[in-house]
Amino acid sequence: MLRAHPVEAIRAAERPLIEAAAAAGDPDAVMRRAASGVAHHTAALLRRRTGGVYGRSVMLLVGSGDNGGDALYSGAVLRGRGCRVEAVLLDPERVHGRALQALRGAGGRVAAAGTGTDSSTPDVVIDGVVGLAGSGPLREPAAATVAALAGAGVPFVAVDLPSGVDADTGTVHEAHVRADVTVTFGALRRAHLLASPTCGRVEVVDIGLADMGSEPLTVLRPDPAEVGRAWPVPGPDDDKYTQGVVAVRAGSARFPGAAVLCASAAVAATSGMVRYVGSGSTDVLAGRPEVVCHPSVAEAGTAQAWVVGPGAGTGTEAVADIDAILARGRPTVLDADALTCVAGHPVVLRSASAPVLLTPHAGEFDRLTGGRDRTDRSGALRRYVADLRDRGIPATVLLKGRVTLVDDGETTWSIDPGSSWAATAGSGDVLSGVAGALLANGLGCGGEVAWPAVAAAVAHGEAARVAAGRTGGAGAPIGAGDLLRALPSAISALRGA
Numbered sequence: 001m002l003r004a005h006p007v008e009a010i011r012a013a014e015r016p017l018i019e020a021a022a023a024a025g026d027p028d029a030v031m032r033r034a035a036s037g038v039a040h041h042t043a044a045l046l047r048r049r050t051g052g053v054y055g056r057s058v059m060l061l062v063g064s065g066d067n068g069g070d071a072l073y074s075g076a077v078l079r080g081r082g083c084r085v086e087a088v089l090l091d092p093e094r095v096h097g098r099a100l101q102a103l104r105g106a107g108g109r110v111a112a113a114g115t116g117t118d119s120s121t122p123d124v125v126i127d128g129v130v131g132l133a134g135s136g137p138l139r140e141p142a143a144a145t146v147a148a149l150a151g152a153g154v155p156f157v158a159v160d161l162p163s164g165v166d167a168d169t170g171t172v173h174e175a176h177v178r179a180d181v182t183v184t185f186g187a188l189r190r191a192h193l194l195a196s197p198t199c200g201r202v203e204v205v206d207i208g209l210a211d212m213g214s215e216p217l218t219v220l221r222p223d224p225a226e227v228g229r230a231w232p233v234p235g236p237d238d239d240k241y242t243q244g245v246v247a248v249r250a251g252s253a254r255f256p257g258a259a260v261l262c263a264s265a266a267v268a269a270t271s272g273m274v275r276y277v278g279s280g281s282t283d284v285l286a287g288r289p290e291v292v293c294h295p296s297v298a299e300a301g302t303a304q305a306w307v308v309g310p311g312a313g314t315g316t317e318a319v320a321d322i323d324a325i326l327a328r329g330r331p332t333v334l335d336a337d338a339l340t341c342v343a344g345h346p347v348v349l350r351s352a353s354a355p356v357l358l359t360p361h362a363g364e365f366d367r368l369t370g371g372r373d374r375t376d377r378s379g380a381l382r383r384y385v386a387d388l389r390d391r392g393i394p395a396t397v398l399l400k401g402r403v404t405l406v407d408d409g410e411t412t413w414s415i416d417p418g419s420s421w422a423a424t425a426g427s428g429d430v431l432s433g434v435a436g437a438l439l440a441n442g443l444g445c446g447g448e449v450a451w452p453a454v455a456a457a458v459a460h461g462e463a464a465r466v467a468a469g470r471t472g473g474a475g476a477p478i479g480a481g482d483l484l485r486a487l488p489s490a491i492s493a494l495r496g497a
């Protein structure tokens, strides 16, 4: 499991190291350690991209703080390995003096931004514009320089964080660096897990930082192997009931496919039993004859968990069904149309006595929250969950996206499957079916639903990877049906991870 920390915790952990270095009369000792890591990973990127290091050209974008200092010291190391190094100073008056001297001493070239920089395109850029103290988008002249270099296809190595990405919220501002590699120090920052697609490959350099624990703002990323180990496997004494029965209320005349995708995903996720309530039983049974269908919520037998919402409608009858399902007192996934119902009739959640898992995408989350605070996604999520919990609703929320977040009011989990192939119609129906089946099974929980939600998101991402890669090569677009069919291979891959 990966842990990513808020800036305040990182600064507190770094303080003793910096104080010790200063007391020993070498105030830049920690910075040079960090910089040698940046140089190491930049050299590795150069080798991958160009086949070597010697003679390659490196541009340093140098801001006014210690992030720029790291870049300058790393330039000095790379100069020692035979690179041509040019530092572009974005704020020459406030540059880190000793680091600049080190670069000059190593034979690096220095220019102020916008004045006589080397006109050839570098092999790599080291982004030392801003790190932990950065706020807001890239400013000029950095923004124009970064855009021109990115447009020319030059790879970026970000020092600590890609500039233009907020360290705590992971907000990616419009003008930002998109890094191929991000080299950070001692421990991950929250942005590394909240904005992972913008950070590229993240390398953590050991600078002597003590191990950091978890606190309320730590973001966690599950290890796929851990999810695989926790996946429900029937034991010798299990039968269809002991593995958990999940009931699915989904589909309508308008959206018959949602019923098929959701119920079939539940069947694929565990080997217990799946009940179905809705108008789509003929279609569901055509694909999955093992599903047990019921004419109404009231007539459905016992289930350990419910899923309600995919394609299920938003009218009075749909709201009444949500109310009746929540009144059963079982863990329940509220997805798709059920979320629209909740947004319009928040009072319906008062019927929930057992844990509820809400699984909105960005638009549904806006509807639930009134569109507050679009930039700080994880902060808005934590506030919404806290608000529900303050109202006595035992809610966990899974916010879908390329980076899916799960928050139960105490912990934020981040899942990034590494591609966006799963952004396809019906993919959410598959996710809620898997989550419901895991909830019914009681996967590793004492009544809480965060871990089953996290496991469902990991399996869903893995299924997208398997489905998109089925043709080999670079992968190909998939539909939700492909994702559904890839679930068994994905679960098997996780269990073998």
Ligand SMILES: NC(=O)C1=CN([C@@H]2O[C@H](COP(=O)(O)OP(=O)(O)OC[C@H]3O[C@@H](n4cnc5c(N)ncnc54)[C@H](O)[C@@H]3O)[C@@H](O)[C@H]2O)[C@@H](O)CC1
Pocket: 014, 015, 018, 030, 031, 032, 034, 063, 064, 065, 066, 067, 068, 070, 129, 130, 131, 132, 133, 134, 135, 136, 137, 138, 139, 159, 160, 161, 164, 185
């Ligand atoms: N504290 C430590 O122990 C270590 C810090 N290190 C480096 O030091 C960095 C933090 O250094 P600093 O605290 O000096 O801060 P930064 O270098 O992140 O930022 C410097 C200054 O940039 C300005 N700024 C903020 N947003 C900006 C924007 N959007 N565009 C342009 N300028 C902007 C601000 O005036 C800010 O004070 C870390 O990210 C890391 O790279 C490393 O050397 C490892 C050790």
